[in-house]
Amino acid sequence: MNRRQFCKTSVAAGVAATFPLLAACGDKATMAVDVDTSIAAVALDGSAIELEKAAIKELTDAMQGPVMLADHADYNSARTIWNGMHDKHPALIARCLNSNDVCNAVSFARDNNVLLAVRGGGHSWPGKSVCEGGLMLDLSAMNTVEVNADDRRAFAGGGSLLNALDNAALEHGLITTAGVVSHTGVGGFTLGGGFGRLNRKHGLAVDNLMGVEIVTADGQVRHVTAETDPDLYWAVRGGGGNFGVVTQFEFQLHPFERKLLSGSIVWPIDQIRDVLEFYGEWAQGLVDDLYVGPAILTMPDGTGVVLMEVVYSGDPVVGEKLLEPLRNIGKPIDDSVGLQDYMIMQTQEDAAFGHGIRSYAKSGMVKEFTQGLVDAMIDSYVPDPRAALFSHTAGGAVSRVGELDTAFPHRNAELMLVFAGGWMDAEDDAGGIEAIRNSYYALEPFMGGYYTNINFDGEAAAGNYGPAYDRLARIKGNVDPDNLFRLNSNVKPKI
Numbered sequence: 001m002n003r004r005q006f007c008k009t010s011v012a013a014g015v016a017a018t019f020p021l022l023a024a025c026g027d028k029a030t031m032a033v034d035v036d037t038s039i040a041a042v043a044l045d046g047s048a049i050e051l052e053k054a055a056i057k058e059l060t061d062a063m064q065g066p067v068m069l070a071d072h073a074d075y076n077s078a079r080t081i082w083n084g085m086h087d088k089h090p091a092l093i094a095r096c097l098n099s100n101d102v103c104n105a106v107s108f109a110r111d112n113n114v115l116l117a118v119r120g121g122g123h124s125w126p127g128k129s130v131c132e133g134g135l136m137l138d139l140s141a142m143n144t145v146e147v148n149a150d151d152r153r154a155f156a157g158g159g160s161l162l163n164a165l166d167n168a169a170l171e172h173g174l175i176t177t178a179g180v181v182s183h184t185g186v187g188g189f190t191l192g193g194g195f196g197r198l199n200r201k202h203g204l205a206v207d208n209l210m211g212v213e214i215v216t217a218d219g220q221v222r223h224v225t226a227e228t229d230p231d232l233y234w235a236v237r238g239g240g241g242n243f244g245v246v247t248q249f250e251f252q253l254h255p256f257e258r259k260l261l262s263g264s265i266v267w268p269i270d271q272i273r274d275v276l277e278f279y280g281e282w283a284q285g286l287v288d289d290l291y292v293g294p295a296i297l298t299m300p301d302g303t304g305v306v307l308m309e310v311v312y313s314g315d316p317v318v319g320e321k322l323l324e325p326l327r328n329i330g331k332p333i334d335d336s337v338g339l340q341d342y343m344i345m346q347t348q349e350d351a352a353f354g355h356g357i358r359s360y361a362k363s364g365m366v367k368e369f370t371q372g373l374v375d376a377m378i379d380s381y382v383p384d385p386r387a388a389l390f391s392h393t394a395g396g397a398v399s400r401v402g403e404l405d406t407a408f409p410h411r412n413a414e415l416m417l418v419f420a421g422g423w424m425d426a427e428d429d430a431g432g433i434e435a436i437r438n439s440y441y442a443l444e445p446f447m448g449g450y451y452t453n454i455n456f457d458g459e460a461a462a463g464n465y466g467p468a469y470d471r472l473a474r475i476k477g478n479v480d481p482d483n484l485f486r487l488n489s490n491v492k493p494k495i
């Protein structure tokens, strides 16, 4: 522990020891709301406004969860999201404990014309779940997942994390598609599409979404399914956080054998051509049970590697046979593929993508893994431990859903490429971002469209949603005509 940390901890411990009743008073008691003044805030359009403390007190009284201003003991931890690059200070944070709290917070934002950020799991790469001067609606306490094993359904709170979803389902020998870092939020992940290691077999997260409970801009709680509200049900399956705050997600689960063939095969960078050229042909005919995608990384010592992450969710004997040709490429330096618990794979990247890392990312959809793309991947590789190229394999069940059956627009992509990197020091921001952008721009001619959830540079949503955009804009016009939910890959309301 360094001196600063030591001092902070000692002071905190000292304060807690001296004022033990502070903790017992509860969160609400620490907020100064009895003075009839206002606090500075930011409006929906970005202009400066004042929020009456009386209105904040009214919100505080109506909510079961705490409303935190800057002087609240938990304010700093509450405003902190996963990506350390986004150090923003909301005017107030409403930590919701239930749907009624969400209704109150949404109504407060609307009635007071204050900028609104919605935080699920807090993993927004571009930092959309926190805002400067606005209201941060914090769902982190709505994090439970319940499973109805008989109906094969999971009910996940709007602020739950993927590890809670995976673990709750696995307890019953069931599963649904979840992403590759277990501390990512179910909320943002699902609403944007939801790629994971089982998506070739079971589809994206949105393909398993049977319904949501959502609070819309008018403060109403709606139970949305294909039957009750086909438009909104369609829109939340890919349209991101544009339509309201989801307080509960209902997922379809599938029978699952949690021990499966999985791991990574790693080659030195000088074998990259053999590996990628082989993959380009071999990946065309993959069975749905096999998820395998390339990544190109630079180790801290500057050594480059190309690797394939493998998950085979069928009979392991069959999987071993299918993987033989891949394993016979060149001379791998590591091969960890073996029979292991699914959660080993699902948590293996948790530490590398730990909270507080400063991170930048771009993404692009690849329809065909062509020779041109292989050449460009090889030619554009520059050793830099700050920048890596990952992929999410799609195809299979993902591509069997019609282009306009959900609001997720990239059904014909075989692969999503993710250009991402992380570092701890702010001084690396410019260099790290430049390295990632260079790698992205070199491959841009081979990609079309991006992942809504990885929209760092504010790319317009309209082109990316293509033919789905008009319907999205009309639904947005119906449920959020004033664009209250705008901190996202924003769909402009069509009225």
Ligand SMILES: Cc1cc2nc3c(=O)[nH]c(=O)nc-3n(C[C@H](O)[C@H](O)[C@H](O)COP(=O)(O)OP(=O)(O)OC[C@H]3O[C@@H](n4cnc5c(N)ncnc54)[C@H](O)[C@@H]3O)c2cc1C
Pocket (backbone or CB within 6 Å): 081, 082, 117, 118, 119, 120, 121, 122, 123, 124, 125, 128, 129, 139, 158, 159, 178, 179, 180, 181, 184, 185, 186, 187, 188, 189, 190, 191, 192, 193, 194, 195, 196, 240, 241, 242, 244, 245, 246, 247, 353, 453, 454, 487, 488
């Ligand atoms: C380390 C890391 C790993 C990732 N891995 C994957 C992966 O394997 N597959 C994949 O598809 N994506 C992955 N992503 C991208 C991920 O899908 C998005 O970052 C997603 O937004 C995270 O959701 P969240 O709830 O944690 O985010 P938050 O930061 O909480 O929210 C992001 C946005 O989502 C919306 N939102 C969140 N929850 C709700 C809700 N309950 N109701 C309404 N709107 C809500 C809001 O608009 C919010 O601004 C990863 C991201 C990171 C940082």
